[in-house]
Amino acid sequence: MRLRLEFTTEPFDLDEPPRHAVVAREVVEGGTLDAVDVGPFGNTAEGSVDAVVEAVGELLRRTLAAGATRVSLQVNVVNAVGEGGA
Incomplete structure (x- = not known):
């Protein structure tokens, strides 16, 4: 089964990415x-x-420690075995 994770961290800062947003990026890219x-x-x-x-757990731990006051996330099944997936 393959999953898609969608998430945001808050508070927002339109001038520059807050530390928690940088950490979130590090988690998903690393x-x-x-x-x-x-x-x-x-x-x-x-x-x-x-x-x-694993990424969701790491994302929550690290972004909250970096100052996030809210983490919104959604996880969806992209495909399952037998439905064109691996």
């Missing part, structure tokens, strides 16, 4: 996730169940 897309108002990444679950 792990085993792929199809990573980091933007100012939302971020997405894809991977296996294990990779996404």
